[in-house]
Amino acid sequence: MPNLSNPHDQSLSSTTAIAAQPSYVVLPRVSELAGKQYHTVLEFLIEHFKQIDASVWLQRIEAGKVHWQNGELITADSIYQATARVYYYREVLAETKVPFAEQVLYQDNDTIVVYKPHFLPVTPGGNYVNECLVHRLRIATQIDTVAPAHRLDKDTAGVMLMTLNPQTRHAYHQLFLDDKITKDYQAIATLTPQLLAQLADNTVILPVHWTVKNRIVAANPSFTMQVVEGEANSHSEISLVAVKDGFGLFELSPITGKTHQLRVHMQSLGMPILHDRFYPVLQPKGPDNFDKPLQLLAKRLRFTDPISGISQDFQCQGLNF
Template identity: 85%
Template sequence: MSNDPASPTTSAIAAQPSYIVLPREGELAGKQYQTVFAFLVDHFKQIDASVWRQRINDGKVHWQNGELINENTAYQATARVYYYREVQAETKVPFSEQILFQDNDTIIVYKPHFLPVTPGGNYVNECLVHRLRIATQIETVAPAHRLDKDTAGVMLMTVNPYTRHAYHQLFLDDNITKDYQAIAKVTPEILTQLANNTCKLPLSWTVKNRIVAANPSFTMQVVEGEANSHSEISLVAVKQGLGLFELSPITGKTHQLRVHMQSLGMPILHDRFYPVLQPKGPDNFAKPLQLLAKRLRFTDPISGIAQDVQCKGLDLSAMLV
């Protein structure tokens, strides 16, 4: 594997369109738009008006029925506007996904580190959904749940729009079990206790606290108040100061496991957000976040089959090389 921070980049246009629903008048905070163009320019402030003008002139903005939108097309509240995201430089993620199971309703897949599930930021086609649509020739592939771009592991995808709701309901009803692994530096106190035989593995923690958005808003923090998050965490192996942890998120807050490991004084290895947000820069593919969604267990709501799918675990020894 190369130690270069990132693979070569190329310009890219999304193969699949994104869309936005035009807000009703009451949702516009007093603003009024005569044209779709005016709304797009004002709503997506990070994109210059000239870029939207070029996309429109190139036929890359249209209504749901495919009818093209021009600069003078009138604003229509609640209508969907479709457009194709573009980036000047899209980084190629040099790791592969792997399909672990597939039937008429689902795909269970291993997602590698660094690969986003859906388009976002500087990624338009380098995402799990697009890769699976190409690999399977199924255009209706969609995720049933979230997994951070920086996290690798087992994911449940749906392929049948008519049964998709049943798989979403698994997560809403807590009828699916997710098991994770992580590697982190063990605190000096725990290392001393292990060395003195005043404690032994496994060591376990129940972590319950209140997690809310921090500043910047894509990070999370623990605050005082009623707990809204719950994780069960165990330290199962230690080698040269590094620990292998098994984690079970009982709730599903954004970055929950990363924040909970930080709250124990053992932030996950190579975490660029916690405990200190690192400056924005290219991904370092030689140092993936050591967090893995290792196992997914559920009873399929359509077939009734008990699914128990897992991938290869994290390698503690490899972190010591």
């Protein structure tokens, strides 16, 4: 990408946050438009991003915040060019500041392993444009090619593998696709009365282990998941390893990698993770309560580096229990 004028230099409301890194959309071919026609890029943007008012796109274009891949600014009259990339800068009216810091655990030429705190998203999304792990690391390392090798929910803290070199990035993605990486989690949850009674009379002793296999699909709303009848597509190994004041400390190993898998599997055991705002009941949308983080932690990551061949084992401090 060529050097462009900083979009932050424009005259903006103090309550507006603009992404430091541009997003882009590829203009579809005519055959992909289902009979629709666009004469200008502006027409396409207005139709494609229906949630953004037309006047906002016009203001962004007039402010020089929309451009082609070569850096040339797009105007209100720029002609639609199928397959071309249009770059723009995401904006939110008031970006939430996450008051917790990430920590770099390891770095080499290809990767950076980092502890991600609770509440911090990995990539931009929703009300977050710059308050995300990728942007923070790009600033800290001065490396613009930082990218995640896998997912970790905004509400979950823990160890994450990030890639630095676009030429080797695929090799690290492949580790996850081929199940050649081991992830170990911790969680805290309220124990069921039945389990507490069994522990009290010693009919059950620690550690208590569950193998959970079931079918997880999208629920309503679609960002939540649910267990349904059918062939299992998810698998977790879960152990209760300590008990205190009615709460349990669990060790969890996701064998598969479905969205919210561990959260849904803990709910299926009747012990949803402490401070989970999605399960068992979706809580009303509202600001994050920084005093009550989801008690789920990606504590350990183990793999053989596909480039160096070195066995890697990274851990962070466990949950406070």
